[in-house]
Amino acid sequence: MMLFQDGLLAFFSAVGVTTVVWLVAGALLHAGRPVIPGVLLVLPVRGEALAMEADVRELRRARNHLPGAKIVLADCGLSDDAKALAACLADRGKDVVLVDGAKFHVE
Numbered sequence: 001m002m003l004f005q006d007g008l009l010a011f012f013s014a015v016g017v018t019t020v021v022w023l024v025a026g027a028l029l030h031a032g033r034p035v036i037p038g039v040l041l042v043l044p045v046r047g048e049a050l051a052m053e054a055d056v057r058e059l060r061r062a063r064n065h066l067p068g069a070k071i072v073l074a075d076c077g078l079s080d081d082a083k084a085l086a087a088c089l090a091d092r093g094k095d096v097v098l099v100d101g102a103k104f105h106v107e
Contacts, residue, residue, distance in 0.1 A: 036066060036067070036068055036069070037068055038068075039066055039068060039069035039070070040069070040070055040071075040072050040106065041059045041062065041063060041066075041069055041070070041071045041072065042072045042074055042104075043055055043056065043059060043071065043072065043073050043074065044074045044076050044101055045073055045074065045075065045076065045078055045082065045086065046075075046076040046077040046078060046101075047077065047078070047079060047082070048079050048081070048082050049078060049079075049082040049085070049086070052073070052082065052085060052086065052089070053085065053089065056071065056073070056089050056096060059071045060095065063095060069095075070095060070096075070097060071095055071096045071097070072096075072097050072099055072104070073086050073089065073090060073096060073097065073098045073099070074099055074100075074101035074104050075098060075099065075100055075101050076101035076102075077101070086098050
């Protein structure tokens, strides 16, 4: 019985040490998420764009997995009310930009 207890204690000690080493190595080697510069999440919108606010919310969630990404609302013929909403969404934070869809190009 004593041999079994010693073996169990040794096993859990080894697992604990391995876990600590794994966590420390992960923290040192992956100190932060890599930023991918220039990633654009483009949302072409036109007309009333009834789901634009929900779409921007979903793109913001997707942006959490893509650090450094920017959300671009491409105005492809928005109504006045929808354009005001798009401008409001763009003014809320730095991560959303409203551009004219006809003049939008990527360099």
